[in-house]
Amino acid sequence: MQKTFHFVNGIGLNQRGKRESRRHVMMGKNAGKTIHRPSRLVKRDTSRCERVEAVMSIGAARDTKWDTPLDHATSSIRASSRVSASSFLNISFPVTLTRDYAEVISDSFYCNVALMQACNELFLRGGESSPIAMYYLSKSLAQVRERLESSDALSDATVCIVMSLVTQEQVRNQHxxxxxxMDGLARMIELRGGLDSLEGSLPVLLKACKTDIMLALQYEETPRFVRNKMPQIRSLFQSKFKTVDFDSTLTSIQHNNIEPYLFEILGDIINVTSLFNDRQPSQEVDLFSFQEIFVSISYSLIEFDSMQDRKELSTTHASYHVGLTIFMMTFFLQYGRQRIMKFESITQRLRTVIERGLMDDKKDLMLWLMMMGGIWMLDDADVNWLAPKVRCLAQEMGLRSWDEVIIHIIKYPWIHDLHDEPGGIFWDRVHQLAERPVDLNL
Structure with missing residues (x-):
């Protein structure tokens, strides 16, 4: 029997026509038979489906159960970026994110993220007029309030959050x-038993001291804490670094007529600079010792300032004090455009001392002070008044090159790896004035 094939045209058929067509096809050997075809849908990428479902679960958990400060940041992500984010989230969160899992992430996490987002809005976008910045700042304060009313009121995390709030207000110049x-931070540490109670959490302790120092220097007010570990640092360095001799340094310093307390601070700083300038592979200073040096010397400089009447302080002492203060701040802070926190009082004190001038036998001291000031104000508009004065002093001293300048200022606190490059940049700016007329009355 010859087999024939019949093609059924199903286009344009109504329901009855389609039913008749199916009946015709199922006649003969196909009658009553159910055709089982492997579905192509079964071969889909199940792992991809699981990833999508996991991401959807994360998004649903975030949107419905709690509000995070990341909502605004992620709302504008493009679809192409969401694919990459999905892969990342699948690795980071292999299980469905629920409230129980999220409790592993403490409330301090959300507060810190809110603070970071507020900083981004404040300094990268709309400033203080940004409603988004104010929103995140209010979220941060609400989180802090909740923590202060809980059993974690005096925890390390809460202390660090309050320190972040202090720093943010400093950057905004909200004294x-x-x-x-800062008063709240001091009270929290007092309730914990004082600074000594934080010895077990040394990073928190040193951060609290640094926050205290920055506020005291920025607004010229009395610090809340006092910490001086230089005696221990001296003993540690003398036993660890055989080339360091603090006692011999004090006797060899060629700086006369300096008040004893300031002289001791100067000796400590010169020893530290010698350690960094003559650094050997085996002479490495750990991070905590580095921060202890900054904290101890900075507190000593602030204490010296509180002990003196600035109006009666000699120009020599004032030059050393403001110069050493700026040195310590360049020792720990960024300079120029990298520094978003302003210290206008220190800049004004620097200008006052330089305009008072020094005796002819103190030209090296004045040159060092001017160069430290130039580094401190590098790229700031206020530095324009200083460059002509440096050029005039260099002409009086017969200095024409940066190498000649270094010879005169290296006897004062100066770290080559830290100060040579910005100092050279400032000197080049001064040198560019050589072709311009100079007013010696500046």
């Missing part, structure tokens, strides 16, 4: 708000 947060 009153920064002082309120």
């Amino acid at each position: 009153a708000a920064a002082r309120i947060h």
Whole structure:
């Protein structure tokens, strides 16, 4: 029997026509038979489906159960970026994110993220007029309030959050708000038993001291804490680094007529600079010792300032004090455009001392002070008044090159790896004035 094939045209058929067509096809050997074809849908990428479902679960958990500060940041992500994010989230969160899992992430995480987002809005976008920045800042304060009312009120995490609030208000130059947060921080540490109670959490302790120092220097107010570990640092360095001899340094310093307390601070700083300038592979200073040096010397400089009447302080002492203060701040802070926190009082004190001038036998000291000031104000608009004065002094001293300048200022606190490059940049700016007329009355 010859087999024939019939093609059924199903286009344009109504329901009855389609039913008749199916009946015709199922006649003969196909009658009553169910055709089982492997579905192509079964071969889909199940792992991809699981990833999508996991991401959807994460998004649903975030949107419905709690609000995070990341909502605004992720709302504008493009679809192409979401694919990459899905892969990342699948690795980071292999299980469905629920409230129980999220409790592993403490509330301090959300507060810190809110603070970071507020900083981004403040300094990268709309400034203080940004409603988004104010929103995240209010979220941060609400989180802090909740923590202060809980059993974690005096925990390390809460202390660090308050320190972050102090720093943010300093950057915004909100003195009153920064002082309120700093008073609260001091009270929290007092309730914990004072600074000594934080010895087991040394990073928190040193951060609290640094926050205290920055606020005291920025607004010229009395610090809340006192910490001086230089005696221990001296003993440690003398036993660890055989080339360091603090006692011999004090007797060899060629700086006369300096008040004893300031002289001791100067000796400590010169020893530290010698350690960094003559650094050997085996002479490595750990991070905590580095921070202890900054904290101890900075507190000593602040204490010296509180002990003196600035109006009666000699120009020599004032030059050393403001110069050493700026040195310590360049020792720990960024300079120029990298520094978003302003210290206008220190800049004004520097200008006052330089305009008072020094005796002819103190030209090296004045040159060092001017160069430290130039590094401190590098790329700032206020540095324009200083460059002509440096050029005039260099002409009086017969200095024409940067190498000649280094010879005169290296006897004062100066770290080559830290100060040579910005100092050279500032000197080049001074040297560019050589073709311009100079007013010696500046």
